[in-house]
Amino acid sequence: MKPVDPTVAYPRRCELAAELRGLRDLAGVSGRVLAQRIGVSQSKVSRIENGSTVPSLPEVEAWSRELGLPDDIQRRLTSMTKAAHTEAHPWRTELAGKGHLQNDVLHQECQAHKVRVFQTSVVPGLLQTPDYARHVFRLLRVPMSEADHAAAVAARMDRQIEMYEDNRTYEFLITEAALRWRPDTGKMLAVQLDRIAHLSTLGNVTVGVIPLRARATTVLTHGFALYTRDDLHEATVETVHARVEVRGREEVEAYDNRWALLTQMALFDSEAGDFLGELAAEYRAMD
Template sequence: MTELTVSRMDFGNFMRGVREDAHQTLLAAAAGLEVSRQVIMRMEEGSPTKLTGPLIKLLLANYGASAEIRDEALRLWSELTEQDKMAKAQGNSKGFWKAYTDQVAPAFPRFLRLEGAANRVLVHQPVIVPGLLQTPDYRRAIIRIDEPDLSAVNIERLLELTARRQVRLSEPGFRLDALISEAVLRHCPAIPAAMAAQLRWLAEIGERENISIRVIPWSAGPHRGLTIQPFTLLEFPHGSSGTALPTVVFVEGAIGSLYHERATEIDRYRRAVASMRAVALTETDTRELVLGLAKEYAL
């Protein structure tokens, strides 16, 4: 339920602002409620917590919030709890990805929650096709590289998870921008026939108005994409508070993952995006290159 996730993030962002205006640390805020620091942190990042209405009121009192700020916070909290009740009644309050958490890295469910709430996703990938654009056969080959002993049943579950993520591509108001290296097209994790089908799909889906796929050719010369890790930049719609939800950058590593939210960090990634866009092929030229390579794979 996208609205529920956005409401959680909106409420958490608002409460973070109230805490910072009160010049209180996470530790001090937690101590006032006799909860752990992680509880306050999770609330502010938009994750579900065990906090209740009375505890929210106590937290606002500890922050010394004005009546106007308190009323707005409680309005957002009421909106959140109502949506939570509706989601539970529909049986989907925990998100579709909960059924697959035993098959993904511990940090990935948070990414899936954020991806499900974002209205714009920009992905930089220098090695493999981004997950939202992978065909089943290509995805199956990638899974087998990472998990060669994974059972056929669990492979199919991961394919199902990818398919459910890809529903976003057809939702109104959602946009995907992908900046990929030419190496992505030439690396061959799957058999040639699967690679040909994958590239044909990239060319086809890239014609949608809400999807932009641009390749950075090997001939591009120096650019930030050569020195920065693969990342996904997620932007979100405004919450009902009227404030913009903070942009988040997700960086997935072989061992662990990072989330960046500070403005200075986001600016670095935006500058990297600008550097890559300056040397990337146009969407039309990208499509021609992709289809040409698809034909080579099909030979």
């Protein structure tokens, strides 16, 4: 997997990192001393300054206070921190020279110890069969060559290999509408539903299905993904025009709360398996 260039993938985060590092150097304060003053580990200061971790707003405020920065610089850092917590990456620039983004997504998944995905319109990429993925990429109407389409499908399948490792958990919530979306024949969709049922048997994978008959506990808006590790908790939303990464504590908590409400509507374990089996049988009978 080719390493992701953070200056390209996370420009706002890296600008903030460079600014914080430069201000600390100008103040003549070591990373170790600053870490002690603001109550974080020295390693976290290093991660903040190399752009691998986005600091919280309270951490940046403490950083500014301990360095004795003037008010105008503190205000600028506050603005930069808020911007770094929500970065939008337009598809037209994201895909330029890449063909597809599957390796970028894999990098994001491999950083986390828990991956959670909610989908309202299509089967999540990590659960797709090659045929289903091929149709999804074509129906997105994103300008891609035939070679890029094939590479995207292959890379999406490579992402699924990580699911067979037990050092990471995966949770999925999928609406019935997404399961019924039919990009090709009923037979193809039945095979896709079988694939979901198979992957749900892995010990580190949980699949929840939200049937149309479920009594609503919240609204079904857009899909999103949540990534969690010790010092990382972020959400990713794919819109028509861009991929949006959200890292602000309050903003990510909103997605956590929505996830909790969605789980109350979902079927799990044998109930989810029965639902998938019945739906697959329905689609096999169509063709």
